[in-house]
Amino acid sequence: xxxxTQTPKFQVLKTGQSMTLxxxxxxxxxxxxxxxxxxxxxxRLIHYSVGAGITDQxxxxxxxxxxxxxxxxxxxxxxxxxxxxxxxxxxxxxxSRQALDHYGYTFGSGTRLTVV
Amino acid sequence: AQSVAQPxxxxxxxxxxxxxxxxxxxxxxxxxxxxxxxxxxxGLQFLLKYITGDNLxxxxxxxxxxxxxxxxxxHLKKPSxxxxxxxxxxxxxxxxxxxxxxLIFGKGTKLSVKP
Numbered sequence: 001x002x003x004x005t006q007t008p009k010f011q012v013l014k015t016g017q018s019m020t021l022x023x024x025x026x027x028x029x030x031x032x033x034x035x036x037x038x039x040x041x042x043x044r045l046i047h048y049s050v051g052a053g054i055t056d057q058x059x060x061x062x063x064x065x066x067x068x069x070x071x072x073x074x075x076x077x078x079x080x081x082x083x084x085x086x087x088x089x090x091x092x093x094x095x096s097r098q099a100l101d102h103y104g105y106t107f108g109s110g111t112r113l114t115v116v
Numbered sequence: 117a118q119s120v121a122q123p124x125x126x127x128x129x130x131x132x133x134x135x136x137x138x139x140x141x142x143x144x145x146x147x148x149x150x151x152x153x154x155x156x157x158x159g160l161q162f163l164l165k166y167i168t169g170d171n172l173x174x175x176x177x178x179x180x181x182x183x184x185x186x187x188x189x190x191h192l193k194k195p196s197x198x199x200x201x202x203x204x205x206x207x208x209x210x211x212x213x214x215x216x217x218x219l220i221f222g223k224g225t226k227l228s229v230k231p
Contacts, residue, residue, distance in 0.1 A: 040125075042224050043206065043221040045219070045220075058218060090159055090160070092159070101167060101210075101212070102165065102167070104150065104152070104162025105219075107159025107161070108159050109159050110157075110158075110159055
């Protein structure tokens with residue numbers, strides 16, 4: 001059971017480039033989220049999805065795009081990378097929003113992104 | 117709007133001593149409160165939760181937390197710290213009672229346990 005798998009683990013981008021951070025889970029979890037972690041700011045929610053075909057914005061969605069074509073995958077797209085997007089990105093999942101309250105998120109190991 | 121505050125950036129404790137990591141929150145309705153732990157170069161792991169019921173909740177690795185409604189606090193505690201408890205700890209909150217509010221995380225507190 002792999003849990004939540006994020007790729008790549010590290011990435012360096014130039015300003016203006018685009019890329020996709022991959023997130024896949026094999027636990028049949030409906031609820032998936034993307035967070036960014038910055039020093040002194042904790043984790044901030046970028047986008048989330050309550051199931052295939054349904055996505056919504058979190059606290060800091062600007063500059064990011066998501067889609068959820070399958071239950072397993074929830075990729076995060078950076079449209080035109082900026083230095084302010086330098087961060088560690090975490091994908092997290094839960095069986096449902098209700099299950100999240102009782103069992104918590106399962107987090108991936110993160111993607112460390114640097115934009116130069 | 118809901119929010120959570122962790123007033124200490126770092127907590128230093130000697131091994132074997134009790135530890136407390138502080139958290140205060142603000143929500144308009146009933147709070148659902150959580151603690152997560154992050155070890156170096158890893159994702160966060162769920163430690164414990166308060167939804168309703170007893171104010172003292174127990175979680176993984178011997179940790180517990182006390183919900184105090186009058187002080188709007190949810191401090192994380194452990195009677196005897198271990199060096200292996202050294203990590204980054206996050207408090208999180210969301211408004212419960214049927215609300216669809218998202219989970220809001222604090223800034224994190226670094227716990228350092230010295231031998």
